[in-house]
Amino acid sequence: MSPLFLFLSFVALLSALGVVLAKNPVHSVLFLILTFFTLSGHYLLLNAQFLAAVNIIVYAGAIMVLFLFVIMFLNLNEETEPHKPALAKFAAAIAGGSLLLILVAALRNVSPAGYDPNSFDSQIGMVDRLGMVLFRDYALPFELASILLLAAMVGSVMLGKRETGERNF
Amino acid sequence: MTLPALGWQGLVVLATFGISLLIATYCTYAERVIAAFLQDRVGPDRAGPFGLLQPLADAVKLFTKEEFFPAGANRALFVFGPCLAMITALMSSAVIPFGNFLQFGDTIVHLQGIEINVGMLYVFGIVSLGVYGIMIGGWASNNKFSLLGAIRAASQNISYELAMGLALIAVLMMSGTLSLREITLQQTHVGGGWHLSDIFTWNVFKQPLGFVIFIVCAFAETNRTPFDLPECETELIGGYHTEYSSMKMGLYLFAEYVNVFVATAVMSVLYFGGFNYPFQYEFLDFLTNKTSLSADWAHNIFVLMGVVAMFAKIFTGIFFFMWVRWTLPRFRYDQLMRLGWTILIPLAIFNILLTGGLITFGVIQ
Structure with a gap:
């Protein structure tokens, strides 16, 4: 394990914990952005430059900007923060804990699938190779995914639309 | 790569960093001189000959001003905002090819910070991060005008990023690569005759519509007039930097000029042939x-002329940015959104279809 990998993993875990533990939601979002950066660093270590760049553009550059946008509008602070009853917190802790238990139990004995060094293509993460694989071997799933995204987009536009008679701003 | 080569490359990175800062510094001067010229005034002429020391005087002024923290501000994020704006502005110039390579015997020095095969995506990714500095600073100021500026910056950047990305896709369809260096090298043809046809290999002649969309989006992404809604002083006082003073304010203003520099550099690489210049191969032929x-020095002079050409294109671009700023009035916010979503994005999609059609029928390759 290279020192870079250890450093990235350390920062990733720390910032992921920060997302959950930070009191201020804006801090949580910033920690989440940092987590995405460390994940992009991991992609780079795996020689997947395209995935690293797209992860930054889509998650850090677009989705998290919208998250931050919404959270800034909410103007959360400690006085107006809704307090959940103790029972709900207890139930949440039990549910989350059992999910963790199940995940650990399921993954405990799994050994990562090995790869064949003779047939492994180290350039597979490069953008041109990835494009070839996507459009040659996985053309149908790729196009289906794009239709799914289009449907989601149309759906969100429909949901965001005002009913007839309602005022548009 | 051997260590000496790595050392040379490190020098190139340092030089890129220094040049970005120097150009941003003198952009503040150029902005005032051009504004004065366009408004028939004299402009800065007190500090040094022709006022050339004005940026230094400004820096001294900014450094000696009081560092003010508004009450109720989130101090850590208040400091972090301008830092982030500056970091993201400086990061993107690393992949821009300012010239081809220099040759000293066996040592080859690429005049580009780092060559990666997703260079364009890298620039695009860093540009999309640029808005965080503004958002965080505006939010941490605990001021409603700052917050409004931050919110405006966020929605404006997201809206115009889409059109910008779609305009870039049309360039990609023609070039077939994401590497900025290779896109530059494609915009010339070796062994042209004694005519100006070198210029017509530039992408701007193959992608005129894409270029117009790209430059409009570049104005919006760098928050320059006519799209400087996030700082819009008539409605929002100073927008996201209302509460900032001293060098933290300076960093925000500086980051804007670095962004302008990077935007014009990317534009000259993508659309104006980067370090290519007319009659370059005749010039190389003449030199050799x-x-x-010697062959090495002939090549080096040829390449350095390319660097000069690249910077000439960048400076022309920067001048254009300032010319527009002091000519056009600011858009209204709903006009800005309408332009982005209902005009530029459909136009960019149409441009992709058009490019695809032209490539299919072999009109352009």
Whole structure:
């Protein structure tokens, strides 16, 4: 394990914990952005430059900007923060804990699938190779995914639309 | 790569960093001189000959001003905002090819910070991060005008990023690569005759519509007039930097000029042939055959002329940015959104279809 990998993993875990533990939601979002950066660093270590760049553009550059946008509008602070009853917190802790238990139990004995060094293509993460694989071997799933995204987009536009008679701003 | 080569490359990175800062510094001066010229005024002329020391005087002024923290501000994020704006502005110039490579015997120095095969995506990714500095600073100021500026910056950047990305896709369809260096090298043809046809290999002639969309989006992404809604002083006082003073304010203003520099550099690489210049191969031919220079030096002078050409294109671009700023009035916010979503994005999609059609029928390759 290279020192870079250890450093990235350390920062990733720390910032992921920060997302959950930070009191201020804006801090949580910033920690989440940092987590995405460390994940992009991991992609780079795996020689997947395209995935690293797209992860930054889509998650850090677009989705998290919208998250931050919404959270800034909410103007959360400690006085107006809704307090959940103790029972709900207890139930949440039990549910989350059992999910963790199940995940650990399921993954405990799994050994990562090995790869064949003779047939492994180290350039597979490069953008041109990835494009070839996507459009040659996985053309149908790729196009289906794009239709799914289009449907989601149309759906969100429909949901965001005002009913007839309602005022548009 | 051997260590000396790595050392040379490190020098190139440092030089890129320094040049970005120097150009941003003198952009503040150029902005005032051009504004004065366009408004028939004299402009800065007190500090040094022709006022050339004005940026230094400004820096001294900014450094000696009081560092003010508004009450109720989130101090850590208040400091972090301008830092982030500056970091993201400086990061993107790393992949821009300012020239081809220099040759000293066996040592080859690429005049580009780092060559990666997703260079364009890298620039695009960093540009999309640029808005965080503004958002965080505006939010941490605990001021409603700052917050409004931050919110405006966020929605404006997201809206115009889409059109910008779609305009870039049309360039990609023609070039077939994401590497900025290779896109530059494609915009020339070796062994042209004594005519200006070198210029017509530039992408701007193959992608005129894409270029117009790209430059409009570049104005919006760098928050320059006519799209400087996030700082809009008539409605929002100073927008996201209302509460900032001293060098933290300076960093925000500086980051804007670095962004302008990077935007014009990317534009000259993508659309204006980067370090290519007309009659370049005739010039190389002249240097190798008609002068007594060694092959290495003939090549180096040819490449350095390319760097000069690249910077000439960048400076023309920066001048254009300032010209527009002092000519056009600011858009209204709903006009900005309408332009982005209902005009530029459909136009960019149409441009992709058009490019695809032209490539299919072999009109352009």
